Amino acid sequence: MPEDSEQPKLKRVIGLPGAIMMGLGSIIGTGVFVSLGIGAGIAGPMVLLAIVLAGCVAICNGLSSAQLAANHPVSGGTYEYGHRWLNPALGFTAGWMFLCAKAASAATAALGFAAYVAPELSLPLGLGTVAVVTIITLTGMQRSNAVNIAIVSVVLLTLLTFVAAGASAVSENTSRLRPFLDDDRLTELLQATALMFVAFTGYGRIATLGEEVAEPRRTIPIAVIATLGVTMLLYAAVAAVALANADGEFTSLAVLAERFGGATLGKALLAGAAIAMVSVLLNLMLGLSRVVLAMGRRGDLPKATARITESTQVPAVATVVVALLIAGLVCVGDLKLTWNFSAFTVLVYYAITNLCAIRLKPEERLYPAWTAYFGFVACLSLAFFVEWRVTLVGLVLIALGLIWKKIFWRATSAT
Numbered sequence: 001m002p003e004d005s006e007q008p009k010l011k012r013v014i015g016l017p018g019a020i021m022m023g024l025g026s027i028i029g030t031g032v033f034v035s036l037g038i039g040a041g042i043a044g045p046m047v048l049l050a051i052v053l054a055g056c057v058a059i060c061n062g063l064s065s066a067q068l069a070a071n072h073p074v075s076g077g078t079y080e081y082g083h084r085w086l087n088p089a090l091g092f093t094a095g096w097m098f099l100c101a102k103a104a105s106a107a108t109a110a111l112g113f114a115a116y117v118a119p120e121l122s123l124p125l126g127l128g129t130v131a132v133v134t135i136i137t138l139t140g141m142q143r144s145n146a147v148n149i150a151i152v153s154v155v156l157l158t159l160l161t162f163v164a165a166g167a168s169a170v171s172e173n174t175s176r177l178r179p180f181l182d183d184d185r186l187t188e189l190l191q192a193t194a195l196m197f198v199a200f201t202g203y204g205r206i207a208t209l210g211e212e213v214a215e216p217r218r219t220i221p222i223a224v225i226a227t228l229g230v231t232m233l234l235y236a237a238v239a240a241v242a243l244a245n246a247d248g249e250f251t252s253l254a255v256l257a258e259r260f261g262g263a264t265l266g267k268a269l270l271a272g273a274a275i276a277m278v279s280v281l282l283n284l285m286l287g288l289s290r291v292v293l294a295m296g297r298r299g300d301l302p303k304a305t306a307r308i309t310e311s312t313q314v315p316a317v318a319t320v321v322v323a324l325l326i327a328g329l330v331c332v333g334d335l336k337l338t339w340n341f342s343a344f345t346v347l348v349y350y351a352i353t354n355l356c357a358i359r360l361k362p363e364e365r366l367y368p369a370w371t372a373y374f375g376f377v378a379c380l381s382l383a384f385f386v387e388w389r390v391t392l393v394g395l396v397l398i399a400l401g402l403i404w405k406k407i408f409w410r411a412t413s414a415t
Contacts, residue, residue, distance in 0.1 A: 010075060010141075010290075011313050012214045018145050019206050019219055022283055023227030025148045026202025028155055028234065029280030030109050033116075033253060033273040035199035036239055040246075043192035045177050046185065048239055050192035055232040057193075057382070058200035060375035061350045062228050064357035066221035067366040069207035073216030076294025077208035077287070078349060081356040083298065089402065094352040095295050096401035098208075099288060100394075101345035103322070105198065106130075106284040107329035108342065113277035116254070116270055126330040133281050134323040137289065140312040141212055144286060151279040156234075158272030162253060163237045165261040169244040176244050187385070194382040198343045199235070201350070202280070203227045208287040221366060285322055292318035299412055300405055344394040347383035351376055 014022065039047040068081045077098065082091025107126075114125040137144050170177070181189070203224045206213065213219050242253060245260050254273060258266025293315040296305030305318045354376035358369065384391060 010211045010308065010315075012212055012216075013142050014145060014209065014213045014219075016219045016223060018149065019213055019223035020226050020230075021149045021152050022145065022209070022286075023203045023206050023223055024156070024230065025152045025279040026205040026283035026287070027200060027227065027231050027280075028152065028159070028202075029276035030105060030112055031196075031199030031202070031231070032159065032235060032238055033276060034108060034112050035195055036235070036242065037252065039192040039196050040239070040243065042195070043185065043188045045180060045243055046182060046189050047192055047196070048177065048236065048243070049180055050189055050196045051232065051235050051239060053189075053193045054196035054200055055228065055235070057197055057375060057378040058203070058232075059225075059228050060371040061201075061353060061379070062203050062224045063221075063367045064350075064354045064372045064375055065204055065207040066224040067360065067364070068353065068356055069210040069213075069220045070217040070366060071360070071364045073210035073213060073220065074294070075209065075211040075290035077204060077210070077291060078353045078356065079291055079294050082352055085356040085359040086352070089405075090352055090355070092295075092300055092405050093398055093401065094349055095291055095300065096398070096405075097345045097349040097352075097394075098291050099325070100397055101198075101342045101349055102284050102288050103325045103329055104342040104345070106281050106288065106326045107332070109277045109280040109284065110326065110330050113274050113281070116252075116274045116277070123331065127327055129278065129281065130323055130327050130330060133278065133285055134319060136282060137285050137319050138312065138314055138316055140314055141286070144282060148279055148282055151275050151282075155272050155276040155279065158268055159234060159238055161265065162257050162261075162269055163241050165257070165265055166241040166245050169260065170240050173244045176246065177240065190382065190385040194343050194347065194385045196235075197379075197382060198346055200228065200231060201346050202283065203231075204350075204353075205283050205287040208290050211290070281326075285319065285326070288322040288325075289315050289319040292321055299409065301408075344383055344386040344390050345397070347379045347386075348394065348398070351379035351383070354379065 039050055043050055072081060072084055074080050079091055079095030079098065082094045110126040110129045111122060113129050114122040118125055136147055206220055206223050210216050210220060242256055245256050254266050254269040257269040292301060292305050295301040296303055296318065305321060307315065307317050309316045354372045357372035358376065
């Protein structure tokens, strides 16, 4: 079903600094405070190599996302790119996978916040956090962006303090950073790489919100590249300091900070982790609601989800739908399960993103075609190093989504 070109558009209110901070706010949270620990638990010191590999894949994907968004700056990200450069089925699959992946990531952020603040109240606190963030997003993009910039600034300062305070251990305890590569554990390395890749994927929020970015052809590519560069350096620095101070056991960053920096630094990391989760949840909710908006415009979801509230310029119905979806996943209550599920679905999503970039015409292309080919092959390959049960569920969900599209399209076409 074609998109109605007469439907109201969102206003372009996000400049370059805001776009970069939105990308960082989407990445630095569950990635550094959750994924690093899970990755180190799987691959040990090889998580450092996993960060580099995942970052290289993310950069190729980021270049694909950036040039697609620069050519087609609308809400919806790869859902819209798939419709334009591929076909409706692949476009829908991308949108459906994005909803599944990022709803799972959002639930992980809400559960992560609760785990840092009050583990014994994880479910009610997680649900309460989703409710508060929903209210913030409903007030408008400018206010949401201002809240995000404030949060990200605090989190970056906290993490840089952690790195500075514990950096001396890196040169003193180099043995704790080995083996950097173990040929007998390549499967664990690739599994950790797949999980760490998810920790980079918040840059896609910049493209997903393309309809609200000012000067998108210039702003989006710069913001994506800057976001990924800063993130890779920060992840590598934090991981190296954490491993060097962990003495073989990678506990939470807050516990490690208290061990080498005292109670004050430990509490600062605890607070930084908690508010970072809120930032991730906020940015995910913004991105998810814009994909739901795009799917409503094309008729893949009820038309009500395409409505934009005139006073706030927010897709309110889409935002509430997303909040309910996240709340449902929070009730699952398993942080590691939601993160693994997010890994598979987001890898499928970005495989489609790269496939769209491969189809760009020469005059549309901003970067060499090989980057898109590399990203496509890497995403598909890494997707099958996620736990097989999660992969099976993901494949079933793709099938269910396509069945929904067919049934819903027929129902709406008949009315």
